[in-house]
Amino acid sequence: MRYLLMSLADENTPAPDEKLFAEMGAYIQEMSAKGILLATGGLEPGGVRMTSAGSEITVTDGPFTEAKEAVVGFALVEVRSEEEMLELARRFRRIVGDGVSEIRRVL
């Protein structure tokens, strides 16, 4: 089963330091080699929003200030069980420190 893990950040989230980069790099490498981590990446804070209403499509540039927290990174994992996903996410949160992750099963 697959899950999409999204990590959220707001303006209080500290910028990553060198130690975090090193630990995260090692973690990503280990999980990729095991075949657990299928894809991962960081997301720019702004981006583009597209809205369709009736026949009209509107494009708006970010940042979208109304949202307090924004998704700043994602990881797509293939795991044996929900439990395993939780354990992986726990390890991830231990490396990045305070903050929030949202996790959804990919159907």
Next chain:
Amino acid sequence: MIDAVWKLESAKIIAALTRLVRDVGLAEEFAQDALVAAMEQWPAEGVPDNPGAWLMSVARRRAVDHIRRERRHDRLAQDLRPHDEEPRQDDTLRLMFLSCHPVLPPPARVALTLKLLGGLSTAEIARAFLTGEQVVARRIADAKRTLADNRVGFDLPEASEAAGRLASVLEVIYLIFNEGYAAASGDDLMRPGLTLEALRLGGMLADLAPQSEVLGLLALMEIQTSRSDARTGPSGEPIPLHEQNRGRWDQLRIRRGFTAMLRARELGGPPGPYLVQAAIAVCHAQARTAGETDWAQIAALYEILVRLTPTPVVRLNQAVALGMAHGPQAGLDLADGLTTDPALQNYHLLPGVRADLLLRLGRPDEARREFLRAALLADNAAERAFLERRAAAIPPGEDAGVLLGPAVDAFLTGRAPSTARSYGQTLHRLRLALGAHTPLATVTAAEVSRVVTTAWGDAAARTWNRHLAAIGSFATWAELPGLTGDLARRAEPPSARRPVVPPEHPGLSLRERALWSLLYESSAPISRVLALNVDDLDLDDRRARNGVSWRSRTARLLPELVGDRTRGPLFLSDRRPAPARRPADDDLCPHTGRRRLSYERAEYLFKQATGHTLRDLR
């Protein structure tokens, strides 16, 4: 939660412990102890920061305690050197080589690998392989005992045997993968979950031993997995490759497969069978539509593959590729050559492939019969239904008169049960091989000869003649007297095979000489002889309570073998079992503390000494 941690960490923990205690069974027990401790402590005290390291340190502590105790009791335990205690990067690799050791039968290698390296429980393995938990438990226990009895060490294989040992590991991983891949649907996710286990094992191996064939296998598995959503329809029916919705192929998996391929290519060297198979899979993955498939390239790769692994199934796949690259006749020529291969007699894909090619050649009647024959041979219900639908899609030709299937039924009806059974054996094979829907009038002597030779060419003369007689009788009944014309009866030799005489020279241990002699003189089943206890024996009467009896040669050896013992197993292993692996009381000698000699060990010793199997003694 604990289970998830365990599955992620067990390989590393058991590997490090095996280095420490030099016994994989013991290592697993200490790791299990740590797991039990976690189940007791974590719910109350909270999960530690680094659960893997916690498990490892608890397990190591148990192992070190054990070693200290052993040292105190046994001054000979000098195996342990200080530098050996530190875990090493390649411990997991060593554990893989150990659990896939050629001394173990393949099912045991698979079970042990999933248990030790995948962290699966016995129950999970049993569910995945549709067997009982006890069967798996016994398989694993036997495997550990065999490893201990054969003193298989924790060292990496030496250069001379490295390739063979690696091939054994790859074979185990691919077996696990195929078991899961074959069960793509179903309510129980444990079976398809095996593909994931295999991918993880493959990834682990590629990380530790990035060799060309390892990466080839990994690429092959990734690309095959990429199609798992696309290859079955809504009701579980198989969808052939050329009809699959390629948009449902998992591009992430394909990309991972390509990456592994590129890494393999960078290593250079001549390609092995997994790499070639992966290259074929890459050809398919690269084609955006079925029509764009580079069949010429695939056919060329199959030619290389056939040279590396000339198995009939590979040749059958080659026939498919040839049929696509160079027209159906080229494919059919190759497939027809395989109909005399005994290994493919019951393989439904041979008639399935022939049917496809015949249909493309504009020979619908034959194609229809081959589809029906394939359906009869398929054991998977969804596949059977698929083949039947394909047959039904071909309009039947003109009335061809009496068909082979009904004719056989009519011939057998009303005969005495024993005759019907004996004739039936022969004629069902004929019907299966030629197709129940084949018009009786078109069956030729050459075809009958091919079927009989393929099925029973290697059988004893008596068996051969019995089948010949059955067909002769059927031919007479059907008024087709020429049907057995190409076949001749064989002369039957007066006596059967002679048993191997057990060797007798002073270098052999008393136990071996007595066991072999007893098997030879008694002709009793091997397991019954190994089950003998000292108190079962009546040395004067040269017979045991369980009916085993012997003659003079054994009678000379037994008194010395028994010695002062009054009960317990007659044939004992060389060493005492580790305390943690104490067998049932019945299998333990009360005098020496040693366990009963195992079948595997006895077989191994005889094989080493003579090259024969124990059965050859009887």
